[in-house]
Amino acid sequence: MANYRPFDVVIVGAGPAGLALGTLLRPEQRVLVLERRALPASSPPIGESLPGAAAVLLQRLQLLAAFRESGHRERGAAVSVWDEDRPVWRDAIQDPAGPGWYLDRRKFEQMLRRRALDVGVTLEEGCKQMDIRHCQAQWQLDTTLGSFSAPVLVDATGRSGHLGRRLGLRRYADDPLLCLYCFLDQAAESQDATMRIQADSHGWWYTVNLPYGQRVLAYHMDVDDPLCRRLLRRPDAFLARAREHALLAEVLAGLAPARVRGRPAGSSLLEVEQLPKAGPGFLAIGDALLAFDPLASQGLFHSLASAASAAKAIESGLHQSLGAYQQEMQAVSQRYLWHLKASYQGPRRFSHSTFWQRRQQTANWGRMG
Ligand SMILES: Cc1cc2nc3c(=O)[nH]c(=O)nc-3n(C[C@H](O)[C@H](O)[C@H](O)COP(=O)(O)OP(=O)(O)OC[C@H]3O[C@@H](n4cnc5c(N)ncnc54)[C@H](O)[C@@H]3O)c2cc1C
Structure with a gap:
């Protein structure tokens, strides 16, 4: 015993x-x-x-x-290309509890x-x-x-x-969302504290400058999307795809590709x-x-x-x-x-794609509704 x-x-x-x-x-x-x-x-x-x-x-x-x-770095503004195909800014100062931090x-x-x-x-x-x-x-x-x-x-x-x-x-x-991400070395110390969020037909990106000389770049997509496997193996293709979006390209210029990792995130x-x-x-x-x-x-x-x-x-x-x-x-x-559902309803221009259909059709939320 x-x-x-x-x-x-x-x-x-x-x-x-x-x-x-x-x-x-x-x-x-x-x-x-x-x-x-x-x-x-x-x-x-x-x-x-x-x-x-x-x-x-x-x-x-x-x-x-x-x-x-x-x-830790104080959060700055967030800029997103989400509901419509144009950037919308949100100032961190609007949060009554304070801007928060990037850790x-x-x-x-x-x-x-x-x-x-x-x-x-x-x-x-x-x-x-x-x-x-x-x-x-x-x-x-x-x-x-x-x-x-x-x-x-x-x-x-x-x-x-x-x-x-x-x-x-x-x-x-249990949502099949996978986060592909990499940590990119910044050549020079950058004070940029902006969070950039971009929707596209396969999912959504974000990038932010971290407090220790690196930038995180993350892409959220369905785990069964064939593109997902390719990007996991090809850091250069991952970075190139992010750079197709002007909002992301602005801060990714000159950065070298780095290992891409994947984590369940739904x-x-x-x-x-x-x-x-x-x-x-x-x-x-x-x-x-x-x-x-x-x-x-x-x-x-x-x-x-x-x-x-x-x-x-x-x-x-x-x-x-x-x-x-x-x-x-x-x-x-x-x-x-309630908030998550409302957020995923935003980008109606991608309603034809599997990623957005899965999250915009109420029936797919099952018990989540
Ligand atoms: C892609 C992605 C991006 C995210 N971005 C953000 C963000 O920007 N802001 C934010 O607030 N949150 C974010 N999160 C979520 C955040 O990271 C988690 O909510 C947070 O880490 C949860 O903390 P936790 O202690 O509950 O779990 P975890 O941090 O997962 O810790 C669990 C611990 O349990 C241990 N463990 C697991 N199994 C066992 C076992 N069988 N026996 C003993 N130990 C075990 C693990 O080793 C680990 O140490 C993100 C998550 C993901 C996936």
């Missing part, structure tokens, strides 16, 4: 959501965060846009001052990790496998790093929603009302609960916000507070889907 090391809360996944939740629960709770990766990823994660409203959440984590000194994602995640360790979260990294069962009001986890138990188990494994799926929870709105949402079916004391947060389309630019904010709501629910007793957490997250999910 295994000897289980006892905790109050076990969180699986040390991304922004898991680390934020662990931090918020200390010092009252004994918290274990179990992470699959032994080392940080070798390439920077994609996803750099953080809205100004996140300042309140960073303050709650007591990280706002450190965050402001970390060299150095590595620094951001290191900051969250350091804070979690400073407040006494136990972090176990390199956890390759685990068996999970619920027994006598405890979740028992037998892992490659040891055996642990806790009355509360949290899925923070990102858009795979690994724990929830294992415990039989269904996800809906909406993938847990059926929030099903949460209790996984077992007592089970929660999901961040992308493991609701993974958003990058068009929303809300994934990181949602990770921190859902961690804050989950911390409140755990502190006030999950058996009483789970319903309120579910209601709040259902409202988030509905608001998100």
